[in-house]
Amino acid sequence: MWWKILLFFWIAVLSAVAIVTPIAGTLGDLAGVAQWSETKMIPMRFTVTDRGGAADDGGWLLRGADEDGREADFHFATRPDGLDQAEGYLVLARYDTEEHRVEVAEILGDYPAFAFPFIPGLEERAKIIFFHVPMSWMTVVAFLVSMWFGIQYLRKKDLEDDFRSAVSAGLGLLFCILATTTGSLWAKFNWGSFWNWDPRQTSIFVLLLVYGAYFALRSAIEVDEKRASLSAVYSIIAAATVPFFIFIMPRIMPGLHPGSADDTGSGPVFSSGMDAGMRVVLYSMLLGYLVLYAWLMRIQMRLHRIKLKRADVAL
């Protein structure tokens, strides 16, 4: 019982943390943004190193350092609130390349101890990684588990393995649908259209088709043993071709996801902009969904055993 409550809090708290944690850039990010836009404001955090004084135009000029230790002048329209006690601020700002100082538009809050890095072009939308990526990983995990139990069935001819395989495929289908819909909604806002035929989108689409074909095949065979062995064989064949999509295609073809052939600065799956904090949240989230998957599997298996028992009694 206790671990189910823990699981609920685990996922709920992590989701809340992922949404609430602010995005905060550095002076480097500000300079980068200033290169292509003079008016674009981004959130950034800095600590006050010198409380400064009134500026010529009636505003306030102080000195601060960002998390990398780089220093700059920060210009405020009026004297910032609580300056005497403040150690630092989270502000909405831009870099003024003519005055060589940071122009602060708004104070968002105190210096946040925990923040996600600013990733150009993604900003707040970078947070999708905590929700969408676990879904697509779970799709693959469920698929592999389904194949694993398919192999087990072929070896031991135990119908329970076949049922495990089918349940895992069902869960995989659920995760696959969620990954596809969440991804395409996000793509509309980040890349401008719901579907772009990026290699990774293609691969998740193929997984969707494989799951669809798997269930179509299962529903077309009536004899239990036959259905079990044929669907196991099909899932293995499909699994043999899936690596072409997940690992090879995205490397050969140019794409929009991190890790594509034309994306130089990043690892296999993640954007280079991810820092340790983001990784911890992502992996914890993944763990949460993995346990959720195992739990749902177990519920389905218990249900199945009760059904079998009922069928025996009825006979």
Place this chain on the structure above:
Amino acid sequence: MIRQAIAIFTKDLMSELRTRYAINALLMFVVVTLAVIMFSLVGESLSPGALTGMLWVVMFFAAMSGLSRSFVAEEERGTTMTLQLLASPMSVYLGKLLFNLLLVVALNIFIVLLFLLVMDQFTVAQPDLFWTVMLLGSVGIAAATAIIAAIIAKANTKGTLFPVLSFPVLLPLLMAGIAATKVAVEEPVWDNALPELQMLASYIVVVVTVSFLLFDFVWKD
């Protein structure tokens, strides 16, 4: 085993040549599809790249309409049991694979020749690369459809299930094939298609190996 496989291959070939069931249906299918495409393209000018896609669509659906015959026919004639008793599963698979291979290669050569003949806008920059891709693509289609035909022969709704099951498995082949054909049609450099050719070759190796390992389970009830 090889001799058994060849025996099964010749048996299928003889029965096919006698009835011409698959050949006639496939030829009609190809002619009709090409006619539809030509009707819709009267007066239009399409790039060779776009026509490449159409060529592969015709090849894919032609394969889908005829290649399940080899196993489904055994099931329909009720000869599966006899074959199970007389021949080893390996030789059955090999024989059927060879037959499918012959059928696909012949069919695709026919499609491509017809396509080159009737589509004036379809010109090939590198004929050698083009035919290599066509050959590899045909082998891949034959390999993947052989095992899936064996699976659907045991199911209830054979006709509709075949393309549904085949498409996700064939898609890597189709994508690599289309990309490589585009290179052959549009660019004069052979090396540009190298990653795709490698992918086609490894696809064939993977699918044939997996099919060999799994055919036992499909064939024996």
Place this chain on the structure above:
Amino acid sequence: MYEFLEQNAIYVVMLIVLMIWTGLFIYLFRIDRQLKELE
């Protein structure tokens, strides 16, 4: 609506979270219905 979401990207993320939870809820709902049939 579209412009609002474009301006406030965090709501896109929230919408995505909502979609995931709806999906999981529907799955649970279906298990529940199967159980009811058994009962």
